[in-house]
Amino acid sequence: MTEIAFTPALGRFLPTRFYDLVAALVRERIWRASLVREVAPAADDLIVDVGCGTGTLALLLQRAEPAAWVIGVDPDPVVLAIAQRKAGPTGVDWRTGLGDELADVVGSEIADVAVSSLVLHQCPLPVKRAILAAMYDVLRPGGRLVIADYGLQRTRTMRLAFRIVQLADGFDDTQPNADGILPSLIAEAGFEDVREVEVVPTITGSISVLTASRAAPAAPRPA
Numbered sequence: 001m002t003e004i005a006f007t008p009a010l011g012r013f014l015p016t017r018f019y020d021l022v023a024a025l026v027r028e029r030i031w032r033a034s035l036v037r038e039v040a041p042a043a044d045d046l047i048v049d050v051g052c053g054t055g056t057l058a059l060l061l062q063r064a065e066p067a068a069w070v071i072g073v074d075p076d077p078v079v080l081a082i083a084q085r086k087a088g089p090t091g092v093d094w095r096t097g098l099g100d101e102l103a104d105v106v107g108s109e110i111a112d113v114a115v116s117s118l119v120l121h122q123c124p125l126p127v128k129r130a131i132l133a134a135m136y137d138v139l140r141p142g143g144r145l146v147i148a149d150y151g152l153q154r155t156r157t158m159r160l161a162f163r164i165v166q167l168a169d170g171f172d173d174t175q176p177n178a179d180g181i182l183p184s185l186i187a188e189a190g191f192e193d194v195r196e197v198e199v200v201p202t203i204t205g206s207i208s209v210l211t212a213s214r215a216a217p218a219a220p221r222p223a
Helices: 016-024 028-039 056-064 077-087 099-105 125-138 156-169 171-178 182-188
Strands: 046-050 069-074 093-096 111-117 139-150 192-202 205-213
Touching: 028 056, 028 111, 028 139, 028 192, 028 205, 046 056, 046 099, 046 125, 056 069, 056 077, 056 111, 069 077, 069 099, 077 093, 099 125, 111 125, 125 139, 125 171, 125 182, 139 171, 139 182, 156 171, 156 205, 182 192, 182 205
Parallel strands: 046 069, 046 111, 069 093, 111 139
Antiparallel strands: 139 205, 192 205
């Protein structure tokens, strides 16, 4: 990917500065709270928020456990500037970088948890795969993945509502999400125990919270 190969936070519809206002309309308090519960931050955890946008999730995670080390990564300097203004003097570490370049931005096999919200639906299929592979690589063995994004649109109502997102972000990139591809893509990246733990209907389609893990090394057999 190049530095211009990402879709802005609100796609083609609105400037980035309106992102937090729009996010509030898609029940973000509900699915973000679910995501934070699944992460369950612990002291000294290293948590990487991939495509952190304006920083809402990263800040929630840091507030849930101030002793955790939260790194927010995003390729868009405009949204990172918003995130930094919102954060003030918090302990979140903001870094500029693309989701498929986490090894260069953060490191390999270093994070306890990798999270992402409303990123993958905006990406072409090869980039979805590349980001998930990078998230796998950034996790230590035994680390966990937690994602909130538009998933399988199960009902006609949700499919119609999701058209709003598709008009903003493009049909080619978003349709695989609507068809329910995320669990299989996560598994293809090497993750185990892939689960959809919650589905939240919104005015723009349903948002799924998914969890998975990177396998821990096998315990040595007793001599």
